[in-house]
Amino acid sequence: xxxxxxxxxxxxxxxxxxEPRDFIALLKPRVMSLVVLTALAGLVAAPTHMHxxxxxxxxxxxxxxxxxxxxxxxxxxxxxxAIMTRTRTRPIPGGRVTRAEALxxxxxxxxxxxxxxxxxxxxLAASLLAFTxxxxxVVYSMWLKRSTPQNIVIGGAAGAFPPMVGYAAATxxxxxxxxxxxxxxxxxTPPHFWALALVKSGDYEKAGIPxxxxxxxxxxxxxxxxxxxxxxxxxGVTPWLFGFASIxxxxxxFVGGIAFLYFAWNVYRIREGDQADKAAKSLxxxxxxxxxxxxxxxxxxxxxxxxxxxxxxx
Amino acid sequence: xxxxxxxxxxxxxxxxxxxxxxxxxxxxxxxxxxGFFAILFYAITVVKLGPGVLSGGM
Numbered sequence: 001x002x003x004x005x006x007x008x009x010x011x012x013x014x015x016x017x018x019e020p021r022d023f024i025a026l027l028k029p030r031v032m033s034l035v036v037l038t039a040l041a042g043l044v045a046a047p048t049h050m051h052x053x054x055x056x057x058x059x060x061x062x063x064x065x066x067x068x069x070x071x072x073x074x075x076x077x078x079x080x081x082a083i084m085t086r087t088r089t090r091p092i093p094g095g096r097v098t099r100a101e102a103l104x105x106x107x108x109x110x111x112x113x114x115x116x117x118x119x120x121x122x123x124l125a126a127s128l129l130a131f132t133x134x135x136x137x138v139v140y141s142m143w144l145k146r147s148t149p150q151n152i153v154i155g156g157a158a159g160a161f162p163p164m165v166g167y168a169a170a171t172x173x174x175x176x177x178x179x180x181x182x183x184x185x186x187x188x189t190p191p192h193f194w195a196l197a198l199v200k201s202g203d204y205e206k207a208g209i210p211x212x213x214x215x216x217x218x219x220x221x222x223x224x225x226x227x228x229x230x231x232x233x234x235x236g237v238t239p240w241l242f243g244f245a246s247i248x249x250x251x252x253x254f255v256g257g258i259a260f261l262y263f264a265w266n267v268y269r270i271r272e273g274d275q276a277d278k279a280a281k282s283l284x285x286x287x288x289x290x291x292x293x294x295x296x297x298x299x300x301x302x303x304x305x306x307x308x309x310x311x312x313x314x
Numbered sequence: 315x316x317x318x319x320x321x322x323x324x325x326x327x328x329x330x331x332x333x334x335x336x337x338x339x340x341x342x343x344x345x346x347x348x349g350f351f352a353i354l355f356y357a358i359t360v361v362k363l364g365p366g367v368l369s370g371g372m
Contacts, residue, residue: 015327019336020343053361057354120358 018101022091026074026102027067027109034291035066035162041295042166042181044303045244050121050170057120058169062162065113065129069136069158071106075099076141080207086200106137121169128168132161146208149215156189157182163295177244181298184239187232188291191225191264195284198222198267199277222268225283229264233257236294249297256290263287 039062043055050058074081074092082093091097110133118126140155160182167178194212197204198221201213212221236257240250263283270279329337 015329015333016340017333017336019339023343051361053357057358120362 016098016101017095018091018097022096023071023101023105025091026071026097026105027064028070028073029067031070031159032063032067034288035159036063037292037295037299038181038185039063039162039166040303041298042163042168042178043170045163045177045181045298046167046170048171054120055170058117058125059166061113061117061120062129062165062169064109065117065133066162068106068109068113069133071102071109072133072137073141075102075106076137077145078102080146080209083207084200084203086203117165117169122172124172124174125165125169128161128165128174132158132165135161147210149210149212151210152193153190156186156193159189160185176242177239180238180242180244184232184235184294185291187228187235188287190228191232191260192284192287192291194221194225195267195280195287198280199284219271222271226264226268229261233261236260236290239298245298246301249294249301252297253294256293259286260290 036059039059043050043059074090077087078092078099081087081090087093092099092102110130114126114130114133117129136155136158140151140158144151144155163181163185164174164178167181168174197211197213198218201211201218204211205214212224216224234257236253237250239245240247240253245253260283263279263286266279267276267283270276
């Protein structure tokens with residue numbers, strides 16, 4: 001049964017068949033976890049001290065805001081989600097949640113998360129969160145995703161905003177340091193998503209989404225992956241170069257950057273057969289690990305270590 | 315005549331046991347979420363205004 005038939009039958013009966021876990025799935029929990037990590041990094045990297053409880057609620061608001069934009073994305077993209085194997089079991093194409101429910105849920109949580117962040121921290125952070133939701137839903141999902149192969153390049157900004165929101169929640173300002181954290185995720189997004197798109201190009205083709213491999217071809221995509229990787233590897237080290245992070249971060253970012261380039265070079269070099277798919281999957285997997293290690297290091301050296309030291313010296 | 319008279323045939327949507335179970339689960343989740351928000355905003359108020367909020371002076 002297609003999502004449209006399910007949607008219609010649910011509406012005509014006036015009965016929802018959704019369970020709480022379906023609404024949780026609408027929030028894209030795995031994306032949320034990366035948002036929490038990067039927002040936390042922005043929050044603890046800030047030079048000002050924030051009350052731990054208010055910091056926790058700010059993070060919660062940012063996470064819920066990210067989840068709300070995920071729900072709104074699923075509301076808008078239900079038609080193409082039903083076509084692609086990766087997304088066809090999502091709550092709306094799976095027939096468990098109606099589009100109207102997803103829209104109402106997403107709008108409610110968007111309003112609630114922005115309002116809460118404004119009350120708890122400041123209205124600059126709340127405005128940035130509202131802009132992030134707007135950017136992901138309207139600019140990326142509604143406009144760019146179906147119209148240009150540059151969709152995830154520009155749309156990637158939505159995923160790069162959380163550390164800026166976290167930093168703004170703590171300081172009430174946007175600084176060079178938070179822009180640097182934004183830039184790392186922004187430049188990391190294209191090689192990360194294009195590695196996946198190389199493997200799943202058939203799916204995107206079927207759904208009519210103009211991803212880079214479908215429009216410009218796999219070879220051109222491989223070249224762009226390599227070029228972006230050449231930018232992201234040194235960019236990852238810059239927080240140490242500008243004195244925002246320790247030598248430990250600098251060393252990890254340097255080694256991680258070399259490995260990133262190695263995996264990107266393999267994707268560029270190996271173009272045929274299973275080995276090519278394997279190289280793209282390896283880059284996709286490593287890119288997640290790379291970003292995770294960089295931001296966990298920022299959290300540990302700015303948040304965890306100072307807390308332990310202050311307890312030790314008391 | 316009362317609405318729920320025993321000999322009145324039931325009209326409208328009849329929920330299956332499965333639909334009733336899911337509705338109950340949704341209601342419990344909404345209840346828990348509202349309770350969580352009430353406690354959260356109480357705690358935010360105390361933390362933001364400090365212990366002075368409990369002394370009652372305006």
